[in-house]
Amino acid sequence: MLGFVARRLLYLVPVLIAVSLLTFLIASLLPGDLAYVILGDQATPEKVEALRHDMGLDQPIWWRYVSWLGHVLEGDFGRSFRTGQTVWQAVAERLPVSFELMLLAQIAALAIGVPIAIACAVRSGSAFDRFMTGSAFGMLSVPTFLSAILLIYLFAVELRWLPATGYVPFEENPAGNLRFLVLPALTLALAEWPGIMRVLRSDMIATLQEDYITLAKAKGLKASRILFVHALKPSSLTLITITGINIGRLIGGAVIVETIFALPGIGRLLIGAIYTRDLIILQGVVLFVAGGFVLMNFIVDMLYAVLDPRIRHGHA
Amino acid sequence: MATLELSINEEVAVTPVRRAPRLGPLFWAAIAWTIFILAAAAFADLLPLPSPTDMDMLERRMPMSQLHWLGTDGLGRDEFARLIYGARISLTVGLCAPLIGITIGGALGMLAGYFRGRFESIVGGSMDVLLAFPPLILALAVIAYLGQSLINLTCIVGVLSTPAFMRVARAATLTLARREFVIAAQALGATHARILLRELLPNVFLPLLAFFLLGVAVTIVVEGALSFLGLGVPPPISSWGSMIGEGRESLEVAPRLAFIPAIAMFLTVLSFNLIGDTLRALTDPRQGAL
Numbered sequence: 001m002l003g004f005v006a007r008r009l010l011y012l013v014p015v016l017i018a019v020s021l022l023t024f025l026i027a028s029l030l031p032g033d034l035a036y037v038i039l040g041d042q043a044t045p046e047k048v049e050a051l052r053h054d055m056g057l058d059q060p061i062w063w064r065y066v067s068w069l070g071h072v073l074e075g076d077f078g079r080s081f082r083t084g085q086t087v088w089q090a091v092a093e094r095l096p097v098s099f100e101l102m103l104l105a106q107i108a109a110l111a112i113g114v115p116i117a118i119a120c121a122v123r124s125g126s127a128f129d130r131f132m133t134g135s136a137f138g139m140l141s142v143p144t145f146l147s148a149i150l151l152i153y154l155f156a157v158e159l160r161w162l163p164a165t166g167y168v169p170f171e172e173n174p175a176g177n178l179r180f181l182v183l184p185a186l187t188l189a190l191a192e193w194p195g196i197m198r199v200l201r202s203d204m205i206a207t208l209q210e211d212y213i214t215l216a217k218a219k220g221l222k223a224s225r226i227l228f229v230h231a232l233k234p235s236s237l238t239l240i241t242i243t244g245i246n247i248g249r250l251i252g253g254a255v256i257v258e259t260i261f262a263l264p265g266i267g268r269l270l271i272g273a274i275y276t277r278d279l280i281i282l283q284g285v286v287l288f289v290a291g292g293f294v295l296m297n298f299i300v301d302m303l304y305a306v307l308d309p310r311i312r313h314g315h316a
Numbered sequence: 317m318a319t320l321e322l323s324i325n326e327e328v329a330v331t332p333v334r335r336a337p338r339l340g341p342l343f344w345a346a347i348a349w350t351i352f353i354l355a356a357a358a359f360a361d362l363l364p365l366p367s368p369t370d371m372d373m374l375e376r377r378m379p380m381s382q383l384h385w386l387g388t389d390g391l392g393r394d395e396f397a398r399l400i401y402g403a404r405i406s407l408t409v410g411l412c413a414p415l416i417g418i419t420i421g422g423a424l425g426m427l428a429g430y431f432r433g434r435f436e437s438i439v440g441g442s443m444d445v446l447l448a449f450p451p452l453i454l455a456l457a458v459i460a461y462l463g464q465s466l467i468n469l470t471c472i473v474g475v476l477s478t479p480a481f482m483r484v485a486r487a488a489t490l491t492l493a494r495r496e497f498v499i500a501a502q503a504l505g506a507t508h509a510r511i512l513l514r515e516l517l518p519n520v521f522l523p524l525l526a527f528f529l530l531g532v533a534v535t536i537v538v539e540g541a542l543s544f545l546g547l548g549v550p551p552p553i554s555s556w557g558s559m560i561g562e563g564r565e566s567l568e569v570a571p572r573l574a575f576i577p578a579i580a581m582f583l584t585v586l587s588f589n590l591i592g593d594t595l596r597a598l599t600d601p602r603q604g605a606l
Contacts, residue, residue: 014441015441015444015445015448018441018442018445019445019448019449022446022449023449026454026457026458027457137593138586140589141533141582141589142582143540143581143585144541145540145541145544145557145560146560146581146582149560149563149575149578152564152567153567157567157568157571249450255450255452255456255545256452256544259545260564270450270453270456271456274453274457274460275460282457286450286453286454286457289449289453290448290449291448293448293449294444294448
């Protein structure tokens with residue numbers, strides 16, 4: 001097990017370095033001199049030159065990368081020249097919103113996907129199964145911004161049950177906070193349940209043909225217990241993978257959903273940084289998000305190895 | 317994005333006997349819709365359509381009529397014409413970007429799967445790096461700085477789709493490279509180039525093509541998302557995404573303005589998904605084996 005962890009950790013290092021390099025290159029090679037962005041178009045060449053010198057922009061690019069990376073490794077991601085906030089502060093302020101949204105979305109997606117998958121697997125080939133499989137396939141073709149608009153139209157414009165946009169922190173008003181998050185979380189869940197359902201369904205169909213399920217039935221165990229405990233267990237790996245991938249993808253915040261529903265999460269922070277050309281924030285947050293994604297994949301791999309001994313011994 | 321994850325091998329337990337008659341009416345309906353949309357987009361200039369960019373402030377958000385088949389939008393522009401011209405943008409990006417992906421990704425994947433070794437680790441590693449970035453953010457950042465244009469949009473989305481194509485091509489090549497006909501070709505002294513192009517490419521091509529169609533579906537969604545956020549092709553050119561985005565503003569008075577392009581986009585994405593998935597099921601050798 002230790003050897004396996006070490007191998008995976010060793011692989012992580014070059015990937016993380018490449019991620020940081022690409023992040024840096026994107027932010028610094030793109031046209032638009034940071035000094036001009038800060039000082040504005042009317043700045044005198046002397047002022048620009050002085051600022052470039054202060055910020056180290058006149059240094060060669062490899063040196064700027066090394067010194068930036070050095071700061072990052074010390075935990076200093078930089079500070080926005082627009083708001084004066086450090087990257088850490090900005091992320092810390094936005095992360096809870098994205099995290100709560102992600103959590104609610106995963107719960108909702110699993111709550112929709114798992115029961116449907118089980119019901120379909122039990123009666124595979126039935127009209128219900130065909131209908132749900134078809135719906136799941138159809139849902140895969142619905143972009144999130146479409147389901148978001150549909151949900152807003154239904155629940156905010158027509159029925160007026162829920163607010164269309166806005167946000168209040170959980171500490172201030174827990175009920176209000178949840179009301180604002182219902183539609184965004186549902187939007188994400190609608191995009192994610194088909195994936196969960198399709199994979200779990202085929203998993204379960206295979207599992208239900210195993211001998212130990214027949215044995216459990218013969219022992220007279222309750223059907224619900226067989227389905228939710230015995231049959232679901234071997235599929236836990238698959239569920240962890242899908243949920244892990246979904247979470248990894250949502251670390252960057254759900255850009256579209258956060259924008260449509262005006263939630264102040266990581267995704268909006270990134271979009272804002274792009275619009276205002278706030279390179280330091282963009283660079284820092286993208287590195288944070290991409291690093292988080294790589295680490296999330298690493299964690300999923302580790303969970304895999306814990307759950308399935310074949311993988312850590314390299315037999316799989 | 318829009319990660320290309322649709323290649324999940326799901327129906328493991330279904331017997332192959334039931335798979336055979338799968339080209340049902342739905343498949344042909346999808347083909348018909350795709351041809352219809354492609355033709356409409358290709359011949360938009362020849363069709364007797366009103367201009368998609370002419371504004372008429374007196375006729376804003378008009379209901380459907382003889383003159384304006386689907387009514388007019390918030391600036392009095394003909395919705396039907398905008399829909400047809402919008403199809404051009406969505407389909408141009410939707411078809412060209414995966415073309416970039418299939419070319420670069422397919423070539424890298426085949427080389428990686430054939431030569432293995434260090435080259436494979438480097439290619440795989442760099443694709444992992446590309447996958448680590450939130451794709452929409454990467455696309456947004458690049459477009460925000462390079463400028464909004466059809467070419468920039470197509471290129472960046474194309475590059476973002478390479479890892480997925482690379483994986484499909486590599487997986488297919490890996491299994492094929494051990495087959496008898498490849499070994500036979502090697503024994504006959506065929507060069508690497510000949511084996512790759514004459515023996516492997518024809519066999520890798522079909523799964524790649526199936527995946528290409530799924531890629532088109534994903535790309536149309538990504539283009540839609542970027543245009544929806546106002547970072548797609550610059551106005552006044554219409555694209556389905558920007559039409560939906562504009563329609564969102566008037567959801568309370570004229571929900572049709574958001575829903576008509578939404579339906580068009582949904583049907584198109586669904587069609588490409590259906591065709592691609594059917595092709596994939598037909599060409600995937602594993603399912604026959606299981």
